[in-house]
Each structure stands twice: as C-alpha cells, then as structure tokens.
Amino acid sequence: MKHIPKDIIQRCLKQAAKFLAYSYSAFIICYFILKLIFWDGLWIIALITTFIPLILFPIFLLPIIGLSIIKKIWFAIISAIACILLISWLHVKYFSPAPIKITDSQPRIKILSHNISWHKTQSPTLFKLIDQQKPDIIFLQEMVQAPTQRAFPGLKADYPYQIGTHSVGIFSKYPIVSSEILHLAGHRETQQRAIIKFNEQEVAIYNMQATGPWLKLSKKWRFFKVPVYKYDKRSPEIQDLVQRVERETLPVIVAGDFNMTDETQDYNRVQKVMQDAFRKSGWGFGFTWPHGWELKLLVKRSNWRLNYPVFRIDYIWYSKHWGAKSSSVLEATESDHLPVGAELILLKETRL
Structure with a gap:
C-alpha cells in the first residue's frame, strides 16, 4: 500500500474543515431566514427546529476554525459575534429562572x-x-x-x-x-x-x-x-x-x-x-x-x-x-x- 505524505493528509483535512465550516454557516443562515418567513409552515424547518439548541452548538467551534484553519479575520469576528449571541440566548432562555417569591399564607x-x-x-x-x-x-x-x-x-x-x-x-x-x-x-x-x-x-x-x-x-x-x-x-x-x-x-x-x-x-x-x-x-x-x-x-x-x-x-x-x-x-x-x-x-x- 502506497504511503500518503503527511502534508497531503493535512491539506485534505483543512479543506474538509473549511468546507464544513462554510456549509454549516450557510445552513444556519438559511435556516433562520426560512424560519422567520415560514416558521413551522415548512416541514423541513419544523424538523430542524426540533433539534434546536443542539444543532446550534457547533457555532462555538467556528471562531477556532476561522483563526487556525480558514485564517480569515472577518469569518472569525462574525463567528465570535454569533457565539456571544448564542451564549446570551441560552442564558436568558434556559439558565435565568425567575421563581416567584412567596409568603407562608399563600396557598x-x-x-x-x-x-x-x-x-x-x-x-x-x-x-x-x-x-x-x-x-x-x-x-x-x-x-x-x-x-x-x-x-x-x-x-x-x-x-x-x-x-x-x-x-x-x-x-x-x-x-x-x-x-x-x-x-x-x-x-x-x-x-x-x-x-x-x-x-x-x-x-x-x-x-x-x-x-x-x-x-x-x-x-x-x-x-x-x-x-x-x-x-x-x-x-x-x-x-x-x-x-x-x-x-x-x-x-x-x-x-x-x-x-x-x-x-x-x-x-x-x-x-x-x-x-x-x-x-x-x-x-x-x-x-x-x-x-x-x-x-x-x-x-x-x-x-x-x-x-x-x-x-x-x-x-x-x-x-x-x-x-x-x-x-x-x-x-x-x-x-x-x-x-x-x-x-x-x-x-x-x-x-x-
């Protein structure tokens, strides 16, 4: 079996990472646009929505890929902003309970x-x-x-x-x-x-x-x-x-x-x-x-x-x-x- 040079493997992995990062970013943008227009009116949007927020977690990897692999400052900055927005949304929706304050007399x-x-x-x-x-x-x-x-x-x-x-x-x-x-x-x-x-x-x-x-x-x-x-x-x-x-x-x-x-x-x-x-x-x-x-x-x-x-x-x-x-x-x-x-x-x- 012929040995594949290490630099070729690294280049292939980098190209694959770039493709996945760009594809995932385009997918998320299209999803939010279509959800804003149709919400659950399209079955594919309803199906994707079922897996939110799990489907959003890869966003946290995009700034790392942008700096280390893609090496595009604009991509890293936009990805970092997306991470901040995602953290804020997760905090407000899932990790900020507001239980009611009560007295002993309330049933x-x-x-x-x-x-x-x-x-x-x-x-x-x-x-x-x-x-x-x-x-x-x-x-x-x-x-x-x-x-x-x-x-x-x-x-x-x-x-x-x-x-x-x-x-x-x-x-x-x-x-x-x-x-x-x-x-x-x-x-x-x-x-x-x-x-x-x-x-x-x-x-x-x-x-x-x-x-x-x-x-x-x-x-x-x-x-x-x-x-x-x-x-x-x-x-x-x-x-x-x-x-x-x-x-x-x-x-x-x-x-x-x-x-x-x-x-x-x-x-x-x-x-x-x-x-x-x-x-x-x-x-x-x-x-x-x-x-x-x-x-x-x-x-x-x-x-x-x-x-x-x-x-x-x-x-x-x-x-x-x-x-x-x-x-x-x-x-x-x-x-x-x-x-x-x-x-x-x-x-x-x-x-x-």
Whole structure:
C-alpha cells in the first residue's frame, strides 16, 4: 500500500474543515431566514427546529476554525459575534429562572406529571416516585388497563379522588367536582378535563396527551420516496386546547406529554395563554425524552442505552392566577419519558 505524505493528509483535512465550516454557516443562515418567513409552515424547518439548541452548538467551534484553519479575520469576528449571541440566548432562555417569591399564607399546590410509557413503568417504581415527591395532584399518560387497576387501589389512601381511562389518569388529594374525557380536534388521542376544589377555590385541570410527530416516507417521484416530517395532527389538538383555555374563567393547570419542543410554533401558541412552569422556575434545558432507548437498531450486538434525553416534550403549564415557585425534571422510571414536577402558588382567586 502506497504511503500518503503527511502534508497531503493535512491539506485534505483543512479543506474538509473549511468546507464544513462554510456549509454549516450557510445552513444556519438559511435556516433562520426560512424560519422567520415560514416558521413551522415548512416541514423541513419544523424538523430542524426540533433539534434546536443542539444543532446550534457547533457555532462555538467556528471562531477556532476561522483563526487556525480558514485564517480569515472577518469569518472569525462574525463567528465570535454569533457565539456571544448564542451564549446570551441560552442564558436568558434556559439558565435565568425567575421563581416567584412567596409568603407562608399563600396557598400552594404540588404537581407531578409522568408519561409512564404504557407497560414499561412498574408500579413499585411509580409508588416510590410519588412517595419521594408527595405531590398533591398526579397526571399520568399512556396507562394500560392492568397497571391502572393495580395503581388505583394502591394510591387510594393518599389520593382518594381518582379519574382515569385506559390511557390517561388523574390522582388528587383534593375533591374532584366534575370530569370529562376529551378528544381534542376530534382525534383518537385521549385527554382529560376536571374541576377540583382547592383552598375553597374551583380549579380547572387538563391532563394532556398530544399526538406525536413522525417521519413518513412520501413518494415525490415515480420511483423515489423521501422522508417527510408529519406533525399535522398535533397542531389542531394544540389549537383546540388553547381555545378551551381561553374560554376558562377558573384558574387553570395543564400538564402532560405535548410531543413538542419549546422552539415550535405550537409551543408559542400555548405560551400566549399560559406560563411554562419549568421555563419560569426551572434551570437548564429540561430534556425529558427519550430516556433509556436501546441502540441495538443503530449498533448491532450493542447494549448501549440513550440515558441522556435530548428533547423537552413534557410540560406543566398554568394560567395567570398562578405563579411558579419551583419546577424540575425528576428521577427516571422505566419509562422513556422523565417525570416532571412543579410547585405552584395561587395568586389570584376567582370565586363564582
């Protein structure tokens, strides 16, 4: 085998680094322009947005490449400015919580929400989580019939007020005045709405399970198919939820699996009518999914698991009547979703 000179290898690596740096920079610029114009109107922009902020992290490498490899001062300066803007954005959005200051007299309520991923989460693990957190209201999604039957009696002593179906359930320490099953936008996915009595105040609560997006092969030419990002079922459900919350006259709490990240247009729609508990009082990215995914499909004969979630799709929201004291992503169960918790303070009472 003929030996390749070292200087040729170095030149090739430098050219590759230049190509990647310029290509990535052009990609980011085009993405932001198209997002400004279309937002989630283009499926490719919606798909890329799902991976923000992860997709922005390579920006931190550009000034180094600009100085050491490309050796263009203008490129290094622009890249450095981009890094400063990215750090500022990350700090403001993810690392600057503003929990509300409270007094002992203000009524507070602890919320736990968890997608237990159908049959994966075992009852002892769930009971341990509940015992550690001691929430006042529990929102569960993706329950199956057998675990539901086991869980309901086991929680009866501490949570005497319970409503549930084969897929979603609410467990409450406070009386449930009324409840109803929802199918937002007329879709198959099941949600719940209930009214509880908290501190002599009626409160509307929603247990949310939105339809998840997926990649689907779509035929674009006669013999050629391309993957297309489909999220057209989730958006009508989110819009239906927003319209319902806008009509509410009671304090509102909404928790559950929204199957959307905090950079999507659907997130922005919800944020116009409610506050995100984690964004207000949590710290960090708050990623909740996917946890514990086996990578055997990607790497044969591997026992690797993805134990570091890269998306935040589980939320606790609240209306203007509340403030968030704290919010966090909690200890993992067997589910591929991490549970989330929040402590909310009732600021404004609405007596009817």
